[in-house]
Amino acid sequence: xxxxxxxxxxxxxxTSEGVTEAHARDLAVQDKYGVKFLRYWYDQxxxxxxxLFEAPSKDAAVAAHREAHGALADEIVEVTEGV
Numbered sequence: 001x002x003x004x005x006x007x008x009x010x011x012x013x014x015t016s017e018g019v020t021e022a023h024a025r026d027l028a029v030q031d032k033y034g035v036k037f038l039r040y041w042y043d044q045x046x047x048x049x050x051x052l053f054e055a056p057s058k059d060a061a062v063a064a065h066r067e068a069h070g071a072l073a074d075e076i077v078e079v080t081e082g083v
Contacts, residue, residue, distance in 0.1 A: 001036075001054045003081060004061060006073035008049040016042060019049055025068035026051075033064040052079075 011018075019042040026037045035055040042049050051073070055061045058076045065072055 001056060003052070003054055003079050004058065004076055005079045006051045006053070006061065006065075006076045008051075008071060009074045010047040011049065011071050014042075014047060014049070016044065022049075022069045022071060023051075026064060029064050029068045032067075033060045035060050035064045037064075 019040065023037065023040050026035075030037055030053075033055070035053055037051060037053045039052045040049060049071075053061055055064075058078075061076060062072060
């Protein structure tokens, strides 16, 4: 299955706790869309959030984020894991 990284450039008012809660919501709906959210990172100084996930398509991930919390990514890039 393709591996993707998405980038949320800035979500107003976001906190570390909010990112943790949003990730939990992603996990709650991921099976419905065939997505597997693997990891996330939050840069508090810039407000950026990065999500690593497997999905059948970018659209599946968008749909999962939309249902889970509505915070849609500004960019989604297909990536290949390095060694």
